[in-house]
Amino acid sequence: MNLSPTEEQLALAGRLRDLGAARLGADIEARERSHRLQPGDWERCARAGILALPLPTAYGGLGLDPLSCAVAMEGLGHGCRDNGLLLSLGAHIWAVEIPVLEFGTEEQKERYLPALCDGRMVGAHALTEQEAGSDAMALTARARRDGDGYVLDGTKRFVTNAPIADVTLVYATVNPALGFTGVTAFLVDRDTEGLTVESRFEKTGMRTSPWGEITLRDCRVPAGARLGAEKQGSRILARAMAWERSLLLAPLLGTMRRQIEQCVQYARSRSQFGKNIGRFEAVAHRIVDMQLRLDAARLLTHRAASQLGGADASYAPEAAKLTTSEAAVATFLDAMQVYGGLGYTTGTDIERNLRDALGTRISSGTSDLQRVLMAEKMGITARARRTQPPRRPAATGAGGERRADAR
Template sequence: MDFDLSPQQRRRADHIRTGAGKLPPTGPDGIAGRDCWLAAAELGMTGLCLPTEYGGGGLGALDTALCLEAFCAGGADTGLAFGIAAHLLACGTVLTDHAGDPVRAELLHGLSSGTMIAANAMTEEDAGSDLSRLATTAVADGDHYVLNGRKSFVSNAPLADVFLTYAATTPSAGYLGMSVFAVPRTLPGLRVGAPLAKTGLDGCAAAQVEFTGCEVPARYLLGPENQGSGVFQRSMIWERACLPALYLGVMEVQLDRCVAHAKHRRQFGRSIGTFQAVSHRLATMKLRLESSRLLLYRACWDIDQGHAAAAESAALAKTAVADAAVANALDAVRVFGARGYLADDGIGRQLQDATPLHIFSGTTEIQREVIARSLGL
């Protein structure tokens, strides 16, 4: 069992970490625009795990996670990193595994180069964790499907060029009657709403997406009809294992800042880091970071090895990183005191950015259910 990174992995991570600090700033509204995406693409971020024949990096899950971690450790906006991860893991992996060759050629080159942005349109107002409640329908009509319905909280939607959309093709079958389509933004009947106001991850814009009589050519059906549930679950294993890696990068920088502050800040005639109440808090932050990092690396390794336990490992990893990211962000605010609550310093923003990790890609409660079932409960 080798816990060290290879020289190639180190060089790749160093390259990304250095480049992440030179990205264009987000817009006045905090949203990372196409200039940010194209700059990230120059580092290879938008095509990490996509096939090399379409311009991607051809990386496995572990190497993809290492790159996401380095990206945020280098200073990339957390919302931008989240949007890129969703573009890759919830969308790019599905197109790679389930699109026909013409659609792969049409879309994957653009996704890899960052000239096309993908969004995952699954969640609805009444269908979050319960996939059997999808109200969006897709009705076969000759050589196309007619989509009707509304999707909520679609990350990347305001910028997206293609939407991976899950819809009920056999509504009476619940989650066994769901299919997935790649829906180009240019198709008539697709409307993207205004960006949603969020409390964190501002760099990744999100919006509602509505389909009204949207005719989608049958070639954009991904995988067999009514097999969308299996497609979705496989993509979620990748997303749950790899996406939280960006928070490892955030926590690494966060801890470094807290340690530096504890050494510099003086109260009662000495640095606050010499007080056990502060030093033990920092030690606990380090423990959370390193233990969750090991679980995430193990989950990604399970995916790369094709192990059946990958779903359980991904659930363990996502839960551990979510708990660590929120707890560490709260501890960072307390270490910095009143300064940690100021918007300009960015410490409070880390708490706002960490909180949704308990919600997206399957809530922490759903992850604990996956873990419990793996125990035979």
């Protein structure tokens, strides 16, 4: 399997890198302090076709395959300093656009996809609840059938893009007793009566990516708002997570690449004890390890992307998400060591990148959960099949009758 980027893929990545460097993330320090996304940046991304990357041309998309999307998003991350913007873009594309594309009716596709592509609408994906995080199927949000529609009740937490979303993909159960088989998905428009959004929590990192708490109280939606069939929510979620875990952190590959390049330049220009610090093995080896982690994360991301069109049994999405998130945290910690005291200041972006990376080990499933899922898919934690021990023949008497003392 050849995962080397083509000239066309590299050219697109280069254009998005230049866009990110020149037009996106301006005044990131001030906006991060105010926990604010720059609306103009979202519009610029829409005009550049970023929101349209994986969607068919029939709905205004560019029709790119997942691997091309991964390469393109790495290029964007290489140029753009605003990791929060990149996270919001990913949540919109992979967890909203893709489920609508794969499970929506033609009416739903025509209504939502063109507007999601060109930036007229922003999407959010509402799954997490107070008691349902990694245990995503332990949902308490209810969907009660009422006439020709449904009534939704429940609360969703930590919803990326919630304060700015025009449509939210909400997961609720039609019957808690059914467990994961009762989960059903709904597309809920922002102006739907009974839906309220509140920004209750401030984040350690990714501060320019808005998130909030969504409350549904007697929120009535028509049957046409249901995405897919009733009780199909677990399948929809599985596909959304496969795409999100494969590609959500692709921009972070570019961020790591930019950080490594800066560390190389700094190690060649910073002098201590009469020579450049890059001449010290401790520094040189640390940067080499940073590069090795990046290379491994990129390969796993590209492998996961290349398999998205196939069966869902592969652990490639979990491996890509786990490796990239852990690599990012380690890389930015190493960068801080290379820069020393300067790396601990806000002027180098290192501390902000580190804070942003910490959250990637939690979002879309914690690192621990990724290992649990991988163990299941590898068959490690599968229940062993019970086998009956061989039955001893019954003891019999000389004439074939069963003896009374037989056990």
